[in-house]
Amino acid sequence: MTRPLQAIVNLGSILSNYQQAKTLVGGSVAAVVKANGYGHGLTTVATYLAPHVDALAVATLEEAVEIRAENVSTRLLVLEGVFDAEALDTAIQLNLDLVVHSEYQVELLERYHQSAVNTALNIWLKIDTGMGRLGFHPDKAAERYKQLHSLSIVESVILTSHFACADEPEREENVFQLAAFDAAVRSVQRAHDELFESRSETTPLPQSIANSAAIIALPAAHRHWNRAGIMLYGSDPVNRAVDGSVGKQSLACSMTLQSRLIAVRSAAKGESIGYGADFRFSEDGRYGIVACGYGDGYPRHAGTGTPVMVDGVRTRLIGRVSMDMLAVDLSCVPQAVVGAEVELWGPQLSVAEVAECAGTIPYELFTGLTQRVPRVY
Numbered sequence: 001m002t003r004p005l006q007a008i009v010n011l012g013s014i015l016s017n018y019q020q021a022k023t024l025v026g027g028s029v030a031a032v033v034k035a036n037g038y039g040h041g042l043t044t045v046a047t048y049l050a051p052h053v054d055a056l057a058v059a060t061l062e063e064a065v066e067i068r069a070e071n072v073s074t075r076l077l078v079l080e081g082v083f084d085a086e087a088l089d090t091a092i093q094l095n096l097d098l099v100v101h102s103e104y105q106v107e108l109l110e111r112y113h114q115s116a117v118n119t120a121l122n123i124w125l126k127i128d129t130g131m132g133r134l135g136f137h138p139d140k141a142a143e144r145y146k147q148l149h150s151l152s153i154v155e156s157v158i159l160t161s162h163f164a165c166a167d168e169p170e171r172e173e174n175v176f177q178l179a180a181f182d183a184a185v186r187s188v189q190r191a192h193d194e195l196f197e198s199r200s201e202t203t204p205l206p207q208s209i210a211n212s213a214a215i216i217a218l219p220a221a222h223r224h225w226n227r228a229g230i231m232l233y234g235s236d237p238v239n240r241a242v243d244g245s246v247g248k249q250s251l252a253c254s255m256t257l258q259s260r261l262i263a264v265r266s267a268a269k270g271e272s273i274g275y276g277a278d279f280r281f282s283e284d285g286r287y288g289i290v291a292c293g294y295g296d297g298y299p300r301h302a303g304t305g306t307p308v309m310v311d312g313v314r315t316r317l318i319g320r321v322s323m324d325m326l327a328v329d330l331s332c333v334p335q336a337v338v339g340a341e342v343e344l345w346g347p348q349l350s351v352a353e354v355a356e357c358a359g360t361i362p363y364e365l366f367t368g369l370t371q372r373v374p375r376v377y
């Protein structure tokens with residue numbers, strides 16, 4: 001008998017969520033599959049999506065190498081870019097799109113250019129409009145653009161930035177960031193027009209700023225390219241519905257974390273359950289032990305009361321989550337016996353709700369799922 005814990009991944013749901021993103025923006029959408037495909041499995045998700053998407057995006061070169069090793073030739077963007085000359089070599093061999101966010105990356109390209117290798121890179125020039133993480137100051141955008149555009153190895157430059165608060169669309173920071181981005185784009189456009197002495201009817205430069213939240217809730221941020229991550233995996237970061245639905249967009253659920261009861265026990269009034277004897281039954285009761293713990297990536301900070309589905313009935317976690325197990329109250333599930341099906345999150349119980357109970361976000365629960373959990377497609 002194998003351990004009953006599994007993450008059941010619905011690849012069709014991920015694709016249908018991608019198509020929802022496409023419908024919302026009209027333009028191109030890069031499917032973000034970084035961090036092991038948000039826990040769903042990097043190469044399985046990437047190879048499945050590849051024929052259907054405008055581009056894939058990952059955080060690191062290592063992730064891109066894994067995807068290319070599967071013979072995926074779809075356009076593939078590395079969101080952190082490369083950190084040294086060797087990595088740039090690899091990126092060029094693998095025909096990757098690269099973000100350039102720092103001087104040292106411009107210098108790497110300049111040095112490569114001097115070796116006069118025939119190549120045609122798509123560079124995503126990152127502008128820091130308020131996230132305060134990666135990218136050039138908006139005042140530097142035009143200069144960097146000219147520098148990059150003068151390199152024969154650079155085929156195209158896409159202007160890009162990232163929101164800090166898009167999951168709260170009413171925040172004024174979004175307005176400021178969008179204004180800063182548009183101002184930077186205008187300055188780059190002027191520099192571009194000077195370089196090419198173009199006439200009035202210039203086509204706008206390719207741009208990208210929207211993540212999932214902006215795709216869903218900030219239409220003004222929709223541009224040529226958009227980057228959908230968490231929404232592909234059925235989680236709406238804006239309308240964080242905690243009622244078991246996944247929000248207004250009715251995204252399709254992409255993962256069910258499923259297990260079974262491996263023990264059923266009764267407790268007398270006053271008996272404690274689990275580490276720290278944190279939970280005590282206030283009257284005689286019945287409870288079950290589920291094969292799933294923080295060693296699998298279930299959040300240890302999910303306390304007593306966190307919802308769990310047992311045999312189709314919504315009940316609650318009790319006591320502290322252990323490394324390999326957790327306990328659930330069976331007072332309201334009298335029919336549950338050993339082997340009863342348990343849904344930790346999935347279509348009946350949103351990952352957002354579990355995340356909320358653990359003081360975190362669906363991103364962390366998905367990416368935190370450990371290797372011990374078999375992914376079943």
Ligand SMILES: *Cc1c(COP(=O)(O)O)cnc(C)c1O
Binds near residue numbers: 079
């Ligand atoms: C991860 C990431 C995304 C995707 O963000 P979601 O909120 O998951 O849609 C988009 N852009 C950049 C730069 C990222 O790092």
